[in-house]
Amino acid sequence: MNNRELYQKWFIDRQFERADLFLALVKKYKIKSVLYPGSFIHITPSFFIPRAYYVDSDQKAKRFFAKEDEVNELILKNKKYEEAPKITFFGQDYFKLLDIKEGSIDLLVSQYAGPISQACKKYLKKSGHLLVNNSHADAGIAALDADYKLVGVIKLLNTKEVISENKLDDYFHPKKNLKPSIDYLMKQGKGIGYTKTAMSYVFEKCH
Ligand SMILES: C[S@@+](CC[C@H](N)C(=O)[O-])C[C@H]1O[C@@H](n2cnc3c(N)ncnc32)[C@H](O)[C@@H]1O
16 A cells, blocks of 8 residues: 555545644744654655654654655645645654654644653743643643643534633543552553543643
């Protein structure tokens, strides 16, 4: 399969492209660069954000990004901005040092791939944004981290992802009488139940 067919199979056919999500983010916040650790071959952010860094240690992801012409063709066909897109792929563990300037990234993405809010926080600029879901507990971890402040939640409105800023204090209250620490959630590697949840969350880096 070529890269276009792979992208079709993994994201379009499964209706899991999340294009509206990235569109909503770039409309609301000033985002020109994105770091996506554990991206697999999910290059949708590059359709909306000119400078993107993808990180994944998976062999399929390495093969996908090695076909640079096909990756560029896909992005050029779908991009919604004027600038020329620029992407860098690191075929490595995201816990290891990445060749990215600390404090330089506008958006850090954490989707189904582990505790990225902690492992890659240093690359995010102050006032930059973290998009995170609670797979592997990462949203719960960010909620306990004083370096992050919850500024929005992602909801579906008529099948489109939208950012809501309503009643943010209602989120991240454990269902059971639990007081998990960041260390506990990182060790568990899976989220606990909360009384109110969203598909994904947006945090701002405040320090
Ligand atoms: C379930 S997939 C999610 C893919 C993508 N984030 C999405 O939402 O469509 C998880 C990906 O994270 C990658 N991953 C997990 N831990 C990693 C690590 N420490 N370093 C690099 N990649 C990692 C895996 O190789 C896999 O491709």
